[in-house]
Amino acid sequence: MKKPVSNPIAHAVLAATAVLALCASPWSAASAAAQGGQPAPAASPASTGPIRIGVLTDLSGSLADLSGRGSVEAVKMAVEDFGASVLGRPVEVVAADHQNKADIGSQIANDWYDNKNVELIIDLPNSAVMLAIQELGRRKNKIVIGTAGGSSDFTGKACSPNGIHWVYDTYALAAGTGRTMVKQGGDSWYFITLDYSFGLSLERDTAAFVTGAGGKVLGSARHPLNSADFSSYLLQAQASKAKVIGLANAGGDLINTVKQAAEFGITRQGQKLAGLLMFLSDIHALGLETAQGLVLTESFYWDQNEATRTFSKRFFERTGRMPTMVQAGNYGAITHYLKAVKAAGTSDTATVMKTMRETPINDFMTRDGRIREDGRVLRDMYLFEVKTPAESKSPWDYYKQLGVIAAADAARPLAESDCPLVRNKAAAAKP
Incomplete structure (x- = not known):
């Protein structure tokens, strides 16, 4: 296993190399010529150029299998399936390795936000990195979707009006x-x-x-x-x-x-x-x-139903592996985001976030999900038991479902939340 480099200068060099290498490779972008659609209003180059999505992930460490290159592929699939453009603007994907270091992740995210006009950052395995990017997204007024990091503090004390916890959390x-x-x-x-x-x-x-x-x-x-x-x-x-x-x-x-x-x-x-x-x-x-x-x-298993199997087989053809819940969640989150941009007629952060919250989430992974005011996606979770070798009938046939944890039981009740957005809303509602 590749160990993170300890020298801070080497960190910065590796971070820059990761971004440049990925931007120059097939992993970096899924873009196409604009295909019709509603034109974006005339404004600055940032609002008329490509809509860029950043996948900040672990490409070389202990979390690479559950997210990593599979997450990049899932985001690319979502962009391609949407037509690779929205509002007449091409959609591009950039990706980089945060090396499980909050400082490295923050350096990359800052560069993406300030110099590459990235509108949204997704994935973020390693909760320390995820929480650091959440704070950066708050300051830069950019959307952050945590699909791989798990800390429930993301929608608790560290919640943000621009942050969404999509797949699961520790609660x-x-x-x-x-x-x-x-x-x-x-x-x-x-x-x-x-x-x-x-x-x-x-x-x-x-x-x-x-x-x-x-x-x-x-x-x-x-x-x-x-x-x-x-x-x-x-x-x-x-x-x-x-x-x-x-x-x-x-x-x-x-x-x-x-x-x-x-x-x-x-x-x-x-x-x-x-x-x-x-x-x-x-x-x-x-x-x-x-x-x-x-x-x-x-929150997902590839063999749950025909819809999950259809997506997963497509994913397998591209990666040689069945998707994790993180990788499946990345596809769903980006699809929901692009639909919201199209419906809102703009990529403006506040407008898109409002549209995403108002729109139910329905895809192969999620039924009637919604984004709560603290940023938590309300979704059912599933309890599985790992099969014995004798019970498994084919490759990747690993789980048997024991039960369903309803969305209402899987999310921390708002009454127990320490999210300032929730507390402030409750305080404002009091006479």
Whole structure:
């Protein structure tokens, strides 16, 4: 695995190289000549030139499989399917690797906003990066759609009038997996947690469901991003005697944790592993022999119905892999955005955001979804169990659905929100 460079100057060079290389390659743009449509009003070059969408992602690190180049392809698919133009303006896609560093991500986003007229940034695996870009989008008056980062703070204390949390958040995962495990008797927990805003949010939200249901949290161990050795954390979890070991990490870190837990025989000794954020790509990397029996919560699975299968097969033809919920969500989010630009007759941020909120979300992934005032997309989530090797009938046949978490239960109630937009609205409504 490629390790991030520690030298700040090297960071900046790599960031610039990533942007330039991607802009010059087939990965960078999906554009075409304008195809009819309503002409944009005469204004500055920024409002009459190309509409640019930035995919800020992890192309080389532990989160690349769940987002990465697959996310770039999904955005390109959405742009191409829309006709590659809107309001008579070509739509272009630029992409770059934030290297899981908030400073690198901010440098790239600043350049995109200031010099490349990027209207929207999407994807953003790694919640620290996602939250940094949220703040930048607020200052620059640009739209930010988090599809890959999970921290519920994105629509909580860090919410923005220009921010949308599209696919999932840590509250939804906790409500699904955490609540279910307690109901099944897993009433004592120990967490192995990524020491970033995402992992800390996921542990916090899950712990609240565990204790709220009468369970106990016996402790937690926190690790840095891109860790290789989880033995000490697993030994602490094992020594706690907790019935459930909650894995509040993701990507390569999660895969390594599960593999090493299997080597230690932890599940054979009676403790259960709860993957609080697992993706199809993680199960593919682990293999069913290791991952079988894991319970997880997602907002999308490629084999749910004919519509999901149709999209996923198209995606597979381009990438050689079935899409994760993040990659599917990127397609849906960009399609919704382009529809809103067309309906609004402008790419103005406030006008487009208003249109996106007023328009129900209906696609192969989402039924009657909507964007709440805090930026949270209200959508159903699904509880899955990983199949055994004997149950799997074909490649990528990994999940069986256990249940549905309704949208109202999957989102933090507004009454409990610490989003300033919600609090200010409530205060204004009081006599």
